[in-house]
Amino acid sequence: MLQDKGLSESEEAFRAPGPALGEASAANATTAPEPALAAPGLGRAALGSPPGSGADVAAATAAEQTIENIKVGLHEKELWKKFHEAGTEMIITKAGRRMFPSYKVKVTGMNPKTKYILLIDIVPADDHRYKFCDNKWMVAGKAEPAMPGRLYVHPDSPATGAHWMRQLVSFQKLKLTNNHLDPFGHIILNSMHKYQPRLHIVKADENNAFGSKNTAFCTHVFPETSFISVTSYQNHKITQLKIENNPFAKGFRGSDDSDLRVARLQSKEYPVISKSIMRQRLVSTQLSAKPDVSPLHGAHQALQHYQYENGAHMQFAAAEPQDLPLNTFPTQRDSSLFYHCLKRRDSARHLDLPCKRSYLEAPSSVGEDHYFRSPPPYDQQMLSPSYCSEVTPREACMYSGSGPEIAGVSGVDDLPPPPLSCNMWTSVSPYTNYSVQTMETVPYQPFPTHFTATTMMPRLPTISAQSSQPPGNTHFSVYNQLSQSQVRERGPTTSFPRERGLPPVCERKPPSPHLNAANEFLYSQSFSLSRESSLQYHSGVGTVENWTDG
DNA sequence: TCGTCTCACACTTTTGAATTGA
DNA sequence: ATCAATTCAAAAGTGTGAGACG
Numbered sequence A: 001m002l003q004d005k006g007l008s009e010s011e012e013a014f015r016a017p018g019p020a021l022g023e024a025s026a027a028n029a030t031t032a033p034e035p036a037l038a039a040p041g042l043g044r045a046a047l048g049s050p051p052g053s054g055a056d057v058a059a060a061t062a063a064e065q066t067i068e069n070i071k072v073g074l075h076e077k078e079l080w081k082k083f084h085e086a087g088t089e090m091i092i093t094k095a096g097r098r099m100f101p102s103y104k105v106k107v108t109g110m111n112p113k114t115k116y117i118l119l120i121d122i123v124p125a126d127d128h129r130y131k132f133c134d135n136k137w138m139v140a141g142k143a144e145p146a147m148p149g150r151l152y153v154h155p156d157s158p159a160t161g162a163h164w165m166r167q168l169v170s171f172q173k174l175k176l177t178n179n180h181l182d183p184f185g186h187i188i189l190n191s192m193h194k195y196q197p198r199l200h201i202v203k204a205d206e207n208n209a210f211g212s213k214n215t216a217f218c219t220h221v222f223p224e225t226s227f228i229s230v231t232s233y234q235n236h237k238i239t240q241l242k243i244e245n246n247p248f249a250k251g252f253r254g255s256d257d258s259d260l261r262v263a264r265l266q267s268k269e270y271p272v273i274s275k276s277i278m279r280q281r282l283v284s285t286q287l288s289a290k291p292d293v294s295p296l297h298g299a300h301q302a303l304q305h306y307q308y309e310n311g312a313h314m315q316f317a318a319a320e321p322q323d324l325p326l327n328t329f330p331t332q333r334d335s336s337l338f339y340h341c342l343k344r345r346d347s348a349r350h351l352d353l354p355c356k357r358s359y360l361e362a363p364s365s366v367g368e369d370h371y372f373r374s375p376p377p378y379d380q381q382m383l384s385p386s387y388c389s390e391v392t393p394r395e396a397c398m399y400s401g402s403g404p405e406i407a408g409v410s411g412v413d414d415l416p417p418p419p420l421s422c423n424m425w426t427s428v429s430p431y432t433n434y435s436v437q438t439m440e441t442v443p444y445q446p447f448p449t450h451f452t453a454t455t456m457m458p459r460l461p462t463i464s465a466q467s468s469q470p471p472g473n474t475h476f477s478v479y480n481q482l483s484q485s486q487v488r489e490r491g492p493t494t495s496f497p498r499e500r501g502l503p504p505v506c507e508r509k510p511p512s513p514h515l516n517a518a519n520e521f522l523y524s525q526s527f528s529l530s531r532e533s534s535l536q537y538h539s540g541v542g543t544v545e546n547w548t549d550g
Numbered sequence B: 001t002c003g004t005c006t007c008a009c010a011c012t013t014t015t016g017a018a019t020t021g022a
Numbered sequence C: 001a002t003c004a005a006t007t008c009a010a011a012a013g014t015g016t017g018a019g020a021c022g
Helices: A009-015 A034-038 A054-059 A062-069 A077-086 A161-166 A236-245 A247-252 A260-267 A275-289 A378-383 A513-535
Strands: A022-024 A071-074 A089-091 A104-108 A115-133 A136-142 A150-153 A175-177 A193-203 A217-221 A227-230 A303-308 A312-317 A336-340 A342-344 A371-373 A544-546
Touching: A062 A217, A071 A077, A077 A236, A104 A161, A115 A161, A236 A247
Parallel strands: A089 A227
Antiparallel strands: A022 A071, A071 A104, A115 A136, A115 A150, A115 A193, A150 A371, A193 A217, A193 A227, A217 A336, A303 A312, A342 A544
8 A cells, every 4th residue: 555544635645756846936926917916997996905005014914925925836747747748638537537647736835823725626728629630639619618617625624834835735536527417526527628727725714714804815827737628538649648657557558569458459369459559659650750740849830829817928839820739738837826815804704614624633534525616717708708798797596406407508407407416506696796795695505514525616607608698697506415535436327425424415404604604705715816817807806805916 | 420428348556444463 | 452564355546449429
């Protein structure tokens, strides 16, 4: 056994020898494109705080400033780069598939005694659908409506800065699915779409919660972690990289002459080499004969610039605008940190986020029960004018567990109800300018008493040109699922995990309003975050102050 | 017909309970 | 009786490739 029993994910990861970490830091953040931090007319004043307010400065406690100082380094950055250069693909399956390389980071600069919550979301990198044609990825039309955003909260959350900094923080148990009705809380993606994982660090408050007036958070994005989701690998280079680097795929390793797969096939009296291997060998031969097949590596080719996420210019080479290279992923600044250090002006609510367990205890056996609703893909809006045009408040809707789950996704309305009747989708009143006040209109959601216990983030507003919802409707929902700590996850065809451990979610006692508020907060903050990161600023932040520009 | 998706399969690693020994 | 180390079977994570689907 590689890891000791009970090791947390972060501790597991820490044991793995890793190359140097690519790092995103606050220092780098300060070099972020100006619009992200200083959009005209949307500075402090717009956020409800007088410019240059002395009170603000005083309010920026040392604890808050640690957010500013937090640096995040991507583990196995070189490996990620390898994949990135080939055009990373991630398999998505109905049952959920892990990412490989897995998302692991080294965090420094935290206040050792302050508690933080680490979570990941995956947002569309653009509003295109792709196809793999002629050994390269090409735009194949408009993107499908974005799946309901989900967050993956690290199982150790909340934990002190000392805990997070002690070892690598691993999100390797995060799973991706293409099942729109996924009952396990995996992150739902559309196949053949490009996505960008984002790491959010949220400062928990004095009660292991967040959402009080001192809450702050920041977002880190590593461009090399972007990927195209697929149901089967398209690029043989990616297949080879996965086989070479993923221990679980060892069975497919082997040199040309001693290809295990071939040997196995032949041993079973299959007279021919597998089609895949033949194809891959053929392509390899072609590639070796055509070293410039990937426009990515052709420095002479025209560079196209793309605005991305926080306004950084993305560059990639392409012969034609529609003709994307293998690596079409944004080459964002190496350190892509977005600053979202927030102070709430209204401290009306205090959001309890009870520790799942002591962060000093032996790590929990919680599995994939750390998924929440995630922020929407606002990057899209930045990239596509069509998104910007529909950034309007949306009407409230309510979805029950027995009804269609996906409100903002076309074509899903006809789908049968999800197998788990305990899914609970709710909504909010019209979402005006993304203000905090709107958050307070969110009805209480069934919410596990445990922070990490199988609770999804509120569903994020569907703001998409392709949304089936009419403009003006803002949806968000809460999704509950069983804790993986109690039940090992099985495939969707097997019995549902609630058969063991906890009673069905729908039978649990009503959640604490504070916990619901936590959901709201995370939603609201993520929302604000997303809005800011993609659109720099928006007037709706309201009582949330961005204090990093001071 | 084509592109995409699903599923069973063989293989590997991981997990965790049972066993062993100090 | 306790604890750590070891063993081992089951579970989980891989890519493959045939076939289904729209």
